Amino acid sequence: MYICVHEKERPEWMVVMRRWKVCPGDVDSGSEEVKTMSQDAVIGIIGGQGWMGRALGMALLERNVVSPERLVISSRSSRGEAYRNWPGVRCVKDNRELVALADVVVLSVRPEDLASLEVELDDKLVISLLAMAPSQEIANQLGSRRVVRAMPNAAAEIRRAYFPWFASPQVSVADKRLVQALLASCGTARELPTERDLDYLTALSGAGPAYPALLAQSMLEHARGAGLSEEIAREAVMQTLVGGSLLLETLGTEPGDMVERLIAYDGTTAKGLRTMMDEGIVQAIHRGLDAAHRAAISPP
Ligand SMILES: NC(=O)C1=CN([C@@H]2O[C@H](COP(=O)(O)OP(=O)(O)OC[C@H]3O[C@@H](n4cnc5c(N)ncnc54)[C@H](O)[C@@H]3O)[C@@H](O)[C@H]2O)C=CC1
Ligand SMILES: O=C(O)[C@@H]1CCC=N1
Numbered sequence: 001m002y003i004c005v006h007e008k009e010r011p012e013w014m015v016v017m018r019r020w021k022v023c024p025g026d027v028d029s030g031s032e033e034v035k036t037m038s039q040d041a042v043i044g045i046i047g048g049q050g051w052m053g054r055a056l057g058m059a060l061l062e063r064n065v066v067s068p069e070r071l072v073i074s075s076r077s078s079r080g081e082a083y084r085n086w087p088g089v090r091c092v093k094d095n096r097e098l099v100a101l102a103d104v105v106v107l108s109v110r111p112e113d114l115a116s117l118e119v120e121l122d123d124k125l126v127i128s129l130l131a132m133a134p135s136q137e138i139a140n141q142l143g144s145r146r147v148v149r150a151m152p153n154a155a156a157e158i159r160r161a162y163f164p165w166f167a168s169p170q171v172s173v174a175d176k177r178l179v180q181a182l183l184a185s186c187g188t189a190r191e192l193p194t195e196r197d198l199d200y201l202t203a204l205s206g207a208g209p210a211y212p213a214l215l216a217q218s219m220l221e222h223a224r225g226a227g228l229s230e231e232i233a234r235e236a237v238m239q240t241l242v243g244g245s246l247l248l249e250t251l252g253t254e255p256g257d258m259v260e261r262l263i264a265y266d267g268t269t270a271k272g273l274r275t276m277m278d279e280g281i282v283q284a285i286h287r288g289l290d291a292a293h294r295a296a297i298s299p300p
Contacts, residue, residue, distance in 0.1 A: 042101055042103050042104070043070060043102060043182065044071075044072040044073070044074070045057050045073045045106040047110075047113075048073025048080075048082075048083075048091075048106075049073065049075035049080065049081070050108055050109070052108050052152050052156060053108030056106060056129075056183075056185070057073055058082070059159055059185040059186045060185050061086055061089070063185045065181060065182060067088070068083075068088025071086075071089045072102055073089060073090070073091055073092075073098075074091070074093065074095050076093070077093070098119075099124070102124070103124065104124065104127065105124055106126075106128075106182075107129060107138070107142070108130075114130060114137070119143075120143045121142045121144035122143060123144045123145060124144055125175050125178075126138060126142055126146065126147050127148045127149075127165070128147065128150070129150055131202045132299040135166070135195060145168060146168070147170075147171070148165050148167045148171055148176075149166050150163060150166075150179070150183055151163070151198055151206040152183075152206070153206050153208050154209040155187060155209050156186040162187060162190075162201075163183045163184070163189040163190070164189070164191075164192050164198060164201050165179060165180075165183060165189065165191055165192065166192045166195045166197065166198040167179065176191065179191075199293065200293055200296075202292070202293075204293075211285075211288075215241065219237045219240075223236060259273065
């Protein structure tokens with residue numbers, strides 16, 4: 001199935017995939033590089049039934065970035081429940097079989113499972129989603145120097161992840177175009193200049209959806225304590241957090257300016273914010289981000 005969208009309205013992944021001849025009749029046939037990374041590339045996801053692996057696999061299929069026949073996933077059970085509506089997707093248990101089939105291997109197991117992976121990538125392109133595992137460790141463990149580290153977040157499940165990535169020097173320009181197109185299916189993908197930035201963003205955006213969840217939890221507890229019904233408390237918290245975030249994004253306002261603007265009323269908001277700041281909410285957030293960052297660079 002092919003999607004026809006006006007050039008100006010095409011999302012980034014669609015523009016790139018068209019360059020790889022995904023849509024017939026619109027081929028940049030002048031580039032050998034583009035031909036090499038054409039629709040023939042098979043994507044394998046190790047851990048493709050887990051939270052992140054499944055989110056990426058589903059996004060690739062639903063957005064027609066990869067056809068079912070070009071997707072292979074491995075899981076411990078070999079049964080591809082998550083992919084039952086996509087019979088063309090190959091689900092395997094043996095990661096060596098996946099590696100033999102795939103041109104690009106996405107690694108989406110937990111960091112503690114990395115050491116027990118017995119595969120040899122023979123310099124195939126690998127995209128690791130693992131937190132706390134440096135490129136060098138991935139290269140040593142999997143036998144490929146073409147390593148991309150990418151950091152999704154839980155919002156990949158609804159295609160709203162911030163998905164930064166860093167490529168080792170052996171990754172080619174064509175590889176990078178492919179990576180950007182694959183990851184953009186889950187939200188906003190962005191190449192980073194250094195691996196250091198990726199480690200930092202593991203704490204900020206990788207872990208990020210947990211932070212509004214904590215805020216929502218504490219607001220909800222407070223609303224329940226104030227005697228609101230469960231239904232109204234939940235609706236009020238969710239609509240407020242979503243609406244407030246969309247307001248910042250839509251207006252493009254500097255967050256600090258929005259805080260000042262609301263404090264300037266010198267009313268209820270000012271009382272609430274000043275108390276939270278006097279109690280050390282900003283320092284608590286900074287200390288939390290520092291701790292998550294430390295964990296990202298020196299795992300226990
Ligand atoms: N969940 C999140 O919000 C984020 C996760 N990450 C990273 O993504 C990676 C995956 O995390 P999740 O998807 O949340 O974990 P998960 O536990 O949901 O998924 C991991 C999957 O890998 C499978 N698995 C383990 N060993 C395997 C093997 N040898 N062969 C095939 N499959 C195997 C497991 O059965 C499981 O289905 C982690 O390394 C994590 O650091 C990064 C950013 C955010
Ligand atoms: O908590 C973790 O280690 C992973 C990385 C960022 C989000 N989840």
